[in-house]
Amino acid sequence: MIRRLSLTIAFLCTTSLAGATDTAYIGLGIGSVDYGAESISDFDDPTGFELIAGTDVSRNLSLELSYIDFGKADNGTTPALHLEADAFTVGALLRAKVGKAADVYLKLGMLSWDKEVTRDGTGVTGKEDGTDILYGFGVMVKTTGSLSIGARYNVYDFDGDNVTILSVNAQLGF
Numbered sequence: 001m002i003r004r005l006s007l008t009i010a011f012l013c014t015t016s017l018a019g020a021t022d023t024a025y026i027g028l029g030i031g032s033v034d035y036g037a038e039s040i041s042d043f044d045d046p047t048g049f050e051l052i053a054g055t056d057v058s059r060n061l062s063l064e065l066s067y068i069d070f071g072k073a074d075n076g077t078t079p080a081l082h083l084e085a086d087a088f089t090v091g092a093l094l095r096a097k098v099g100k101a102a103d104v105y106l107k108l109g110m111l112s113w114d115k116e117v118t119r120d121g122t123g124v125t126g127k128e129d130g131t132d133i134l135y136g137f138g139v140m141v142k143t144t145g146s147l148s149i150g151a152r153y154n155v156y157d158f159d160g161d162n163v164t165i166l167s168v169n170a171q172l173g174f
Helices: 002-016
Strands: 023-034 047-060 063-073 081-098 102-119 123-141 147-158 163-174
Touching: 002 047, 002 081, 023 102, 023 147, 047 147, 047 163, 063 102, 063 163, 102 147
Parallel strands: none
Antiparallel strands: 023 047, 023 163, 047 063, 063 081, 081 102, 102 123, 123 147, 147 163
């Protein structure tokens, strides 16, 4: 995990310094997670969060790295099952300007994810990990010179099971 984080920081520093017109940003997203797979549909929809770091390659293209904690979902049985997942992602955002201060975008990328199921009283009952695709869309509105707020809807593939997040986001550019 430390190695991944170090590589992420090095990538962002390198790409943000690549050209004078590039703009780097960091952000935070918080939203509702849906572990919508049929095999795990009895779990509730927890709150998850995303830490974002990115750089604008051009006016219409950004590269983004993030860490996502999908939250802890419970199934409500006794003894309870708990599902937790997290991921590191890399993606490209294709943006279009709408009005003076808003952007809409499509996102496509890859994620490296880990998922764990635990049962009260017995501990870990299953673990999985993998590397799959992600896609989504969103809107960002610039509120001040460096602060933007917006919303995202992203779909993450976990070996054929789709996990989705609808979130509100804030980004600080520098």
